[in-house]
Amino acid sequence: MTLRPEEALPAVERLAHLREALAVLAVALAGVHGRLAWFLGAATTALTPVLHWRALPNDHGATFGAVLPTPEQYTDAEEAIRRLHETLTHITTA
Template identity: 60%
Template sequence: MSMCGAVEQVVREAQRQLVDGGWDPAPADLVLVRETASALAAAVGPAHVQEGLARIDRLAGLREAMAALAVTVARTHGHLAWFLAQCSSELAPVLHWRALEAPDGRSFGAVLPTEEEFVDAEEAVRRLEVMLGRVGLGG
């Protein structure tokens, strides 16, 4: 399954929990949700912008998104932490990517992602950002 598909499943589960009352974010969590949504939007822009960037910049943006998720997970507990931790797990392959050639083979197992993998990961971040934006606005 693609990263975007996996994140989409987690987002759907979170939306179900929000609708059925199984997850009622506290005001402090809503502040974190808004901050995280903003950080994700700043890290990964619209598709037409991202696709024009150099591979190293695209990878940096995805890593920044992962860092934003990690910081939020460290600052909260309960449903929000569980939700973002699962999304982070689905995006974890990004942490094994590299943008630079490693001619001597010494890349610690890091691999060059394909264009499709970049697009998939970036779309997953965008999907998560949209969902968090809706939660942060109370909708």
């Protein structure tokens, strides 16, 4: 099994990239309507668990309900972003 480049990154960077992708989706959603808005809204909803993840251990202090995701959860979310990117690229070039 081949590792993807993001799997070599520290958890903090992986989580930052996922949250950045979610932010881009939210901004894009604000500027569209119709079927594309429905599609982007569904994608945003599917990725909202990323907002409840934390990358750092709970050494001291509150985590406010944030949880450490498993490596599989990171990989699944990153794969979802890749597929979304491929789908949007296909839509815009078709």
